[in-house]
Amino acid sequence: ETPTEMLRKCVVAGATLLSTYVLWRRLYSASIQRHVRRAAAVAVERRVAEEARRREEQEREAAQVRSVTASASGKVLVTGGYLVLDRANSGLVLALSARFHSTVGSLTRAALERLRADGLRLEDGLRTVVVHAPQVAVEPSVYVLDVSGDPFVLRNTDASAGRNKFVEYPVTYALMAAREESKSAEEFAELLGDGIVVRLEGDYQFYSSQPPSAEQTAEERAATLGSKTGLGSSAALVSSLVGGLLKFFGVDAGGARRRFAHNLAQFCHCAAQGKIGSGFDVSTAYFGSQKYTRFSPACLQPLLQMDEARNVKRGLLQQQLEALDYETHAFKLPPGMQLVLADVRGGSETPGMVRKVLKWCKEHAEEANTLWVELNQLNVRVEWYLRQLDELATSDHESYAREMKRMAAIAPRRWAQEEKKVKAMSDVAALLIELRSVFTQVRQLLRQMGERAGVPIEPPMQTRLVDLTMEQYGVLFAGVPGAGGYDAIFAIMLTHDDRNLASLKHAWATFERPVQLLPVDREDSDGITFVQ
Secondary structure, three states, rough: OHHHHHHHHHHHHHHHHHHHHHHHHHHHHHHHHHHHHHHHHHHHHHHHHHHHHHHHHHHHHHHHHEEEHHHHEEEEEOOOHHHHHHOOEEEEEEEEEEEEEEEEEEEEEEHHHHHHHHHOOOOOOOEEEEEEOOOOOOEOOOEEOOOOOOOOOEOOOOOOOOOHHHHOOOOHHHHHHHHHHHHOOHHHHHHEEEEEEEEEOOOOOHHHOOOOOOOOOOOOOOOOOOOEEOOOOOHHHHHHHHHHHHHOOOOOOOOOOOHHHHHHHHHHHHHHHOOOOOOOHHHHHHHOEEEOOOOHHHHHHHHHHHOOOOOHHHHHHHHHOOOOOEEEEEEEOOOOEEEEEEEEEOOOOOHHHHHHHHHHHHHHHHHHHHHHHHHHHHHHHHHHHHHHHHHHHHHHHHHHHHHOOOOOOOOOOHHHHHOOOOOOHHHHHHHHHHHHHHHHHHHHHHHHHHHHHHOOOOOOOHHHHHHHHOOOOOEEEEEEEOOOOOOOOOEEEEOOOHHHHHHHHHHHHHOOOOOEEEEEOEEOOOOOOEOO
């Protein structure tokens, strides 16, 4: 053979060997990938099965013991932002279908033995409190409770864990109140037994997240929680936990002792936050949609001082809490109106914003007082217009519904122009036009206050979003609720044309940053509810 032929054969053989190697590598790689995918699928199946087994075990144990679930609603403060901090002013608050749920049950002997097997060491006379919060942590927090003294002492068995004041204050003081309210020390001890198990879970609308999937593990569900949407999750948590604990120990927290349960939740929420807030969020959690006037801060100041000194006595706790002087009056939106919320996936640091505004008010007292008086007058007019519309709906529902439907079909910016063409403007149309105009003035004054105090009450991006919302068919008025900032915005819509909501969702979808409709609605409930 010639050298050329030998070289050609070598090249062909080399190419064949190379192609065989490449094919083998592809087959091997595909096989490895199949094995990896199969192993991953098996791991997921095992995690899901383990989670299901754990839930089934918890449910089986729960079925063997007495338990109570308390549910408290979130809130949207429509009028009264910042002004509600002063007892001279009031705010309109809507209770939401988004709720926080607290389930309280007895700690079974089997569960206690598992904890002991895991290393829990209990001294004589101590009880155990197990807190499951699957949206925050996969593993439960385990506390030991000493009820021999006054006040009670609650301590986390994990010394490295930070304090969860929004759990520890309600548990400590609700149990102290339950002991005081019980017929005897023996009755309380019998109900307490070896301890209690608490499960805390908020509806996903409190967070910038999607609805949880049944296939998700606890770790995956916790990882999907986004920033808060500003609907009052901490107040709803504290309110439901206090109510659930009191109800479990026989206190009628939803009936005769609802006011006391509410007052206790106000104290626990203030203590957990480290300041005395206005309290409209806790009040809404207990009493539903309302016109709210805050309590005097001096009512809670002595208790907070005693708490700092660890010197809150049971009897004194009851006595001080009865003194809260807040006022609530039932409120509801008129028929044919709907609350919608847009999640901008932001979130705000409300306490810091409030401190800055109050600092500005103190340093510029005359200017601030003038603005607050004008703003309060506008807020009063908003309430008056809404109540007048409600009365019209009651006195002549047919005419009211006809006018609401007609106005929903007209672009809001053209309402006033269109009504000039009508010989006699209806009372409904006149009230809607005035209400929209007045709330626009409310927004202007809130922006002024924010600019002067250096606080983003209605930041430019939120202004653009609210302005876009106000242009949509059926939107009566819109704004940034409560203290403002980057929490979810709200809109009050006329509900007589379903196409209007679809149009609003489309407008939000075209906004400069992702905006998502939060599937919550107002609810005209009586506030906190219980299931036993």
